[in-house]
Amino acid sequence: GNSVTQMEGPVTLSEEAFLTINCTYTATGYPSLFWYVQYPGEGLQLLLKATKADDKGSNKGFEATYRKETTSFHLEKGSVQVSDSAVYFCALSDLGGGADGLTFGKGTHLIIQP
Amino acid sequence: SAVISQKPSRDICQRGTSLTIQCQVDSQVTMMFWYRQQPGQSLTLIATANQGSEATYESGFVIDKFPISRPNLTFSTLTVSNMSPEDSSIYLCSVEDDRKSYFGPGTRLTVT
Numbered sequence: 001g002n003s004v005t006q007m008e009g010p011v012t013l014s015e016e017a018f019l020t021i022n023c024t025y026t027a028t029g030y031p032s033l034f035w036y037v038q039y040p041g042e043g044l045q046l047l048l049k050a051t052k053a054d055d056k057g058s059n060k061g062f063e064a065t066y067r068k069e070t071t072s073f074h075l076e077k078g079s080v081q082v083s084d085s086a087v088y089f090c091a092l093s094d095l096g097g098g099a100d101g102l103t104f105g106k107g108t109h110l111i112i113q114p
Numbered sequence: 115s116a117v118i119s120q121k122p123s124r125d126i127c128q129r130g131t132s133l134t135i136q137c138q139v140d141s142q143v144t145m146m147f148w149y150r151q152q153p154g155q156s157l158t159l160i161a162t163a164n165q166g167s168e169a170t171y172e173s174g175f176v177i178d179k180f181p182i183s184r185p186n187l188t189f190s191t192l193t194v195s196n197m198s199p200e201d202s203s204i205y206l207c208s209v210e211d212d213r214k215s216y217f218g219p220g221t222r223l224t225v226t
Contacts, residue, residue, distance in 0.1 A: 044147075093156075
């Protein structure tokens with residue numbers, strides 16, 4: 001079946017630091033890959049996505065590249081802000097008929113200190 | 115941690131009918147979310163269902179189409195009413211417990 005592995009954290013950084021949250025996946029097909037962000041008390045929000053190998057998703061200064069050779073989709077941001085404090089979920093979606101349509105990582109709690 | 119189960123895991127339904135999806139959690143949780151993911155799209159929040167209050171729906175989703183029940187702290191249902199092929203999606207239940215989120219296995223719905 002499909003699976004997603006990401007660091008759980010918490011990850012604590014100072015403002016303006018460089019961020020990397022690793023995400024690797026296992027999938028039988030050719031999934032789409034997503035990063036979602038969840039702020040306290042709120043539902044998930046899509047941060048970025050990539051639908052095929054070598055695609056780069058980007059949004060709000062965050063980037064992630066779909067690396068099929070390393071089965072990875074690491075999230076990066078060059079300079080984090082306090083407002084980036086949240087939980088980040090890596091996910092894959094195999095809506096092409098696979099048994100595991102949606103698979104999430106366990107989430108990475110990010111804390112940015114001023 | 116929280117373990118979530120959903121029923122049914124998948125279903126094929128005819129247009130105009132309704133389907134109720136059940137979400138069962140193995141522990142008591144306050145916050146519960148219902149999402150859907152249409153083919154080729156990202157996850158979209160339908161509503162937030164907290165026990166003891168009416169569900170809060172996101173823009174584009176209404177109670178008549180997606181009625182939700184939350185009778186206790188371990189269970190919720192989402193009904194997809196008067197279905198059309200556009201409702202074909204994966205429907206996902208999620209809970210927040212002790213600042214962590216957990217996801218159900220999803221319900222794959224196909225409307226013909």
